[in-house]
Every structure is written in structure tokens, then in C-alpha cells.
Amino acid sequence: MQLTLCCNQKIKLDTKQKLGLKNLLLLEQKLKHPEYPNMKKGIDGLNTAHKILKKYQSPGILIGGLAEGVWNQRRKINELYKHKDVDVLVLDKNLKLSEKFEGGIDWWLPKEEKITIRSDSGNKEDISQQWWKNGNGVILSFGVKEDYKLSPGLYIPSSKWIVNMREAEAESNINYGGINVEIDYEIFEKFKAHIEKRVKTRLPRFIKDKFKGHILSSHYEKDNNKNYAINLIKFDLDTIIAINSFEGIYGK
Structure with a gap:
């Protein structure tokens, strides 16, 4: 008798689910932030961020498109630019x-305030909420929790963390009550598979060598306290709306 593992089974989507996946992929494109002038790029930017964080005796996590880009061992140094x-x-x-x-870096700084989150199931008033905002006032669509104290410098999250980050970004902006398509577990698995096609599991040597000790992945770090130091916190749309309202940002 032959047994087929469930994880090897291909997920087939019906028409509504395919529309849901299409919505997620379109949403991912929409969430890309505008380009700012005079910003550092590529390995120069990574080195600059690393130095500045060490100067301030503070740890930071690489996020965004470059966090995806470094996860390909065949990546050439010039491609990061x-x-x-x-x-x-x-x-x-x-x-x-x-x-x-x-330093020409797009810094996302933490902020914590008491806000009111309104939803169909009831309001949560005057609750403490932390979020991250950059220099142009853009709000990050997810949060993090530091479960282990990291030393100063720039850290590169694991490829799995990056995939989950993209999922969290997309999910936080879904208006489940305002769409007429199906978005469920199977769709998110397809969405993650789409991200995994471009986010590989190994780093190029020039990144691996430069950031030794600052890579939060079991492929490069033996200390699991460090590998699991930073946990993602998902925001739902009601939370995103509440944060933007507090910040005076409308149109979400």
C-alpha cells in the first residue's frame, strides 16, 4: 500500500478561491511604499544601517523588499541595488x-499609545497598542515582539520569517466584510507558495560572511534563542484603521 503525505498534495482552488488569491496578489502590489530620494541601497545601505545601529547600541531587523532580495545564494552583489x-x-x-x-536608511521606529479599536463585534477602548512608523509617516502593517535581547546591529530574519511577514502585511489589509470572494487557509497557502518562489532558503556568501552572528536562521545560527528572538504580531484591518485614525491618516 502506498501512502501519500498530505504536505505533498497539491492544493486546488475553485473559482471563488482563485479570485481571492488574485485579490491577495493585487493587495501585495498595492502595499509597496513609494520611493524616497537620496536613499542608500544594496550592500552599502546594509553596511550603513549596521554601523548606525551599533553606534546607537540598538538592534534592528531588515524588512521590506531587500529582506526578500538577500535570500538567494545566487544573488549578485549588484542585483541588490x-x-x-x-x-x-x-x-x-x-x-x-x-x-x-x-544615513539614507528608511527607519521604522516603534511607538506605543492608547487607542480605541472599533469593530462589528464591539469596541475595545483605551487599549495600549504598539506600532511602527517611518520618517514619512507610513504605518507598518504588522508588529513584532522581542522575546530575546539581541546585541546591537542589523539582523537578517530567516526566509520563513520574511514569507510570514508578507502574509501578515496582506492579511492585515483584507476587508472580509467588503469582498465577495473567498479567502481561506488554502488561499493563504497558495499566496505563501507564491512568495516562496522568490524568497529562497540560503544567503549569498558576501551576506553570510558580513553578517555572521546577525542572521536569525537555523541554517546559519546555532543559538535558537536568537533564531526565535523576534516574533511577528499580526494586525487585523480594524487595528490598522484605528492606528491610522490616531495618526490622522485617513483613506484606509
Whole structure:
């Protein structure tokens, strides 16, 4: 008797699910942030962010398109410059930059306030909520929780973390009550498979060597406390709307 493992079975989507997947992929494109002038790019930007974080004795996490781009061991150093900037999520809430885009880096700084989250199931009033915002006032569509204290410098999350980050970004902007298509577990699995096609599981040597000790992946780091130091926190659309409302940003 032959047994087929469930994880090897291909997921087939019906028509409504295919429309749901299409919506997710379109949403992913919509979530890309505008390009800012005079930003550092590629390996120069990574090195600059690393130095600035060490100067401030603070850890930070690489996010955004470049965080995807580094995860391909065949990636050439010049190819990283195709990404518009270097996005860094700062973990230290007390970090004070000398300017919004210090060093030409797109810094995402933490902020915590009491907000009211309104939903059909009831309101949550005056609750403490943390989020991240960059120098142009754009709000990040997910949060993080630091479960292990990292030393200063720039860290590269695992490829799996990056895939989950993209899923969290898309999911947080879904208006389930306002769409007439099906978005379920199978669709998210297809969406993640789409992301995994471009986010591989190994780093090029020039990244691996430069950021040794700052790669949060079991392929390169033996200390699992570090590998699982930063956990993603998903936001739902109601939370995103509440944060943007607090910040005076409308149209979400």
C-alpha cells in the first residue's frame, strides 16, 4: 500500500478561491511604499544601517523588499541595488535618530499609545497598542515582539520569517466584510507558495560572511534563542484603521 503525505498534495482552488488569491496578489502590489530620494541601497545601505545601529547600541531587523532580495545564494552583489531602499525595523523604543532618514536608511521606529479599536463585534477602548512608523509617516502593517535581547546591529530574519511577514502585511489589509470572494487557509497557502518562489532558503556568501552572528536562521545560527528572538504580531484591518485614525491618516 502506498501512502501519500498530505504536505505533498497539491492544493486546488475553485473559482471563488482563485479570485481571492488574485485579490491577495493585487493587495501585495498595492502595499509597496513609494520611493524616497537620496536613499542608500544594496550592500552599502546594509553596511550603513549596521554601523548606525551599533553606534546607537540598538538592534534592528531588515524588512521590506531587500529582506526578500538577500535570500538567494545566487544573488549578485549588484542585483541588490535594484531595491529602492533599505527598510529597518528598530526594536529600541528609546532610540533617537539625528534625522528621520539618518544615513539614507528608511527607519521604522516603534511607538506605543492608547487607542480605541472599533469593530462589528464591539469596541475595545483605551487599549495600549504598539506600532511602527517611518520618517514619512507610513504605518507598518504588522508588529513584532522581542522575546530575546539581541546585541546591537542589523539582523537578517530567516526566509520563513520574511514569507510570514508578507502574509501578515496582506492579511492585515483584507476587508472580509467588503469582498465577495473567498479567502481561506488554502488561499493563504497558495499566496505563501507564491512568495516562496522568490524568497529562497540560503544567503549569498558576501551576506553570510558580513553578517555572521546577525542572521536569525537555523541554517546559519546555532543559538535558537536568537533564531526565535523576534516574533511577528499580526494586525487585523480594524487595528490598522484605528492606528491610522490616531495618526490622522485617513483613506484606509
